[in-house]
Amino acid sequence: MFKKTLIIVTVLALAALALVPPAWPGTLPASIVPDGARWVAHLDMEKFVATKLYEYLKQDGRLEIKNRDLDHWLKIDLFKDVTGVTIFGLEPGEKQAVFAVAGKFDKARILTLLDLDEKHQEIPYGGATILVTGDGQGAFINDGLIVYSESRPAIEKVLDTVAGKAKNFSSSKLHAAFKDLSSGAFLSGVVEDLAGLGLEVKQSKIVDTTKGLLFVAQEKGDSFQARLQVTADSPESGKNMADIVQGFIALGRMSQGEGHRAIPASLLDGLKIKIEGKVVRLELDMPSREAADLASRGKGMSFFD
Numbered sequence: 461m462f463k464k465t466l467i468i469v470t471v472l473a474l475a476a477l478a479l480v481p482p483a484w485p486g487t488l489p490a491s492i493v494p495d496g497a498r499w500v501a502h503l504d505m506e507k508f509v510a511t512k513l514y515e516y517l518k519q520d521g522r523l524e525i526k527n528r529d530l531d532h533w534l535k536i537d538l539f540k541d542v543t544g545v546t547i548f549g550l551e552p553g554e555k556q557a558v559f560a561v562a563g564k565f566d567k568a569r570i571l572t573l574l575d576l577d578e579k580h581q582e583i584p585y586g587g588a589t590i591l592v593t594g595d596g597q598g599a600f601i602n603d604g605l606i607v608y609s610e611s612r613p614a615i616e617k618v619l620d621t622v623a624g625k626a627k628n629f630s631s632s633k634l635h636a637a638f639k640d641l642s643s644g645a646f647l648s649g650v651v652e653d654l655a656g657l658g659l660e661v662k663q664s665k666i667v668d669t670t671k672g673l674l675f676v677a678q679e680k681g682d683s684f685q686a687r688l689q690v691t692a693d694s695p696e697s698g699k700n701m702a703d704i705v706q707g708f709i710a711l712g713r714m715s716q717g718e719g720h721r722a723i724p725a726s727l728l729d730g731l732k733i734k735i736e737g738k739v740v741r742l743e744l745d746m747p748s749r750e751a752a753d754l755a756s757r758g759k760g761m762s763f764f765d
Contacts, residue, residue, distance in 0.1 A: 462755070463464070467532045482729055489560060490628055490630040491622065492546075492607065492621060492628070493618075493621070493629045493689060494618060494621045494626055494627070494628060494629060494634055495631075496550065496629070496632075497548045497550060497632070497634060498549045498550065498652055498653070499548060499652065500546065500549075500629075500634060500650055501647075501649030502547075502638075502648055503544060503545040503546075503647050504645070505539065505542050505545065505563075506543050506544070507645075507646035508646040509539050511646065511677055511679040511748065513752055514539075516748060516749055516752030516753075517756065520756040521756075522752070522755075535569065538748060539642055541563045541564045542561060543564075544561045544563075545559065545562075545563075546559075547560070548560075550617060551614075551616050556609070556610070557609065558600075558607055558614050558618055559608045559613075560605065560653050561605070561606045561607075561608075562604055562605045562606075563604060563695045564604065564757050565603065565604065565606065567600060569605050571591075579592075579593060580592065584621055586619060586620070587618060587623065588600075588619050588623075590615055590616075595610065595616050596608060596609060596610040597610075598615065599618075634650055634652050637650045639674070641659050641674060644680070645678040646679070647675075647678075648675065648677070649674065649675050650672070651672065651673040652672060653671055654671065654672070654673050654690075670691070671692065671693055671738075672689075672691040673689065673691070674688075682747060682749070683745055683747060683748060684747070684748045684751035685744065685745050686742075688742040689739060690741075691740075692738045693738070695738050697737055701740045702740050705740075709733075709748060711726075712728050713728055725753060727746060729746075730745045731743070731744050732744075
């Protein structure tokens, strides 16, 4: 149940990412991210809920979440009670990811429900308690912040960072890159070395030549804006990446008018590619209503009870 709740919260970040080709109010919680983190992504739920994009998606039923645990048992309103989600990766491997969910939680209720799980354990660690479930472990940093991971060492590293026993990433290049992103973004993220993630991403010739990556999604007025920037290992690799994207855009234009799977003209018209040496930038600008229409082609969110 503990893991399922965090996965549900995280789905919105993945849904927002799906709008572009390739989300704690305010700033990133640097005090809980250990030094040496390899990537970080942040969803500011409060900023997202304030957008017209959210209003349109809600009207379309795209954000409807059907889950008995979330609504009935946990008494959590995802878009009102959760204020932000931060996800970051430590050592190589997908199980090294840590989820941090901030918001208004009924801690006593959650702990009572966890007691009903036969596999639930409580393990003291420093001044905190690691809550072990059947598929992972988490901890309350405070009444309004929960962290979760499938990796015990990852959770322990976070708790050591919070306690001041280990250095956080506030003085790292990763954090510096994150601070340079738009303060108005509701979704943002930075990967220091995409090729270096190894098994965390599907390897390809493009990935092998990719170093840094960053992305942001925000809304200005009634316009949805997404930015994806990739730093290649050389200007030649950067040009190859740009050529590949241009090729996909050309194919998309050729497919227009070929049924409901055709790429919308507004998406193709709003997508721009810029290249400066090793840096390739993809910029997407389109009306929020059209972005919501594009997302609403799929089904609403639903989860197994």
